Amino acid sequence: MTGTLFRITTYLPDLFSLMFILFFIFFIGVFIYSIVRGGRQWHHNNQQPRLSVEAKVVSKRSMCHHSRNSTSTTQYFVTFEVESGDRMEMTVNGWEYGELAEGDFGKLKFQGTRYLGFERQQANYYKSPAILSRKNPRPTSGMI
Numbered sequence: 386m387t388g389t390l391f392r393i394t395t396y397l398p399d400l401f402s403l404m405f406i407l408f409f410i411f412f413i414g415v416f417i418y419s420i421v422r423g424g425r426q427w428h429h430n431n432q433q434p435r436l437s438v439e440a441k442v443v444s445k446r447s448m449c450h451h452s453r454n455s456t457s458t459t460q461y462f463v464t465f466e467v468e469s470g471d472r473m474e475m476t477v478n479g480w481e482y483g484e485l486a487e488g489d490f491g492k493l494k495f496q497g498t499r500y501l502g503f504e505r506q507q508a509n510y511y512k513s514p515a516i517l518s519r520k521n522p523r524p525t526s527g528m529i
Contacts, residue, residue, distance in 0.1 A: 394494070402470075430497035440465040440493035442485050443472065465493050477502035 392524045444464040454517070461482035465473045473493075475501055485503065494501040 428498045428499065433497035435494065435496045435501065436496045437492050438467050440467045440491065442487050442489040442503075444487060445482060445485065447482070463500075463503075467493070 442463055443466045445460050446458045446464075448462070449457055450459070459479065461477050461479055462474050463477050463482065463485055464472055466472050473495070475493075475495065475498070481503070485505075489503075489505050491503050491505040493503050
């Protein structure tokens with residue numbers, strides 16, 4: 386019995402060293418993979434043309450990340466629907482997230498998966514077919 390215990394404790398330092406090395410290699414691999422993946426995405430976006438298309442804001446969401454030292458970061462996402470019916474979710478900054486509202490129409494500018502901006506178009510009340518069919522096209526609530 387003591388012989389078996391002696392053999393196990395003899396190999397434990399080697400086992401811990403091996404586990405530490407494997408753990409270290411794993412994290413270095415994940416770090417390198419993340420850098421390569423980000424570089425590929427950046428390169429892919431740079432190769433894409435800058436596009437400006439008519440789009441509608443269909444949804445917004447945010448994701449909050451908390452850390453142990455009482456700090457947090459928030460990522461903001463907006464989903465746009467283009468004329469073809471395709472939807473694209475783009476990462477935006479907090480200011481633009483606050484400025485956009487679901488249902489906004491305008492020109493979406495992007496390059497690959499990179500969001501470049503959104504120019505909201507003012508709704509033209511008088512061009513609406515339902516409004517043009519009325520006898521008095523002026524709004525009664527004072528809204529323009």
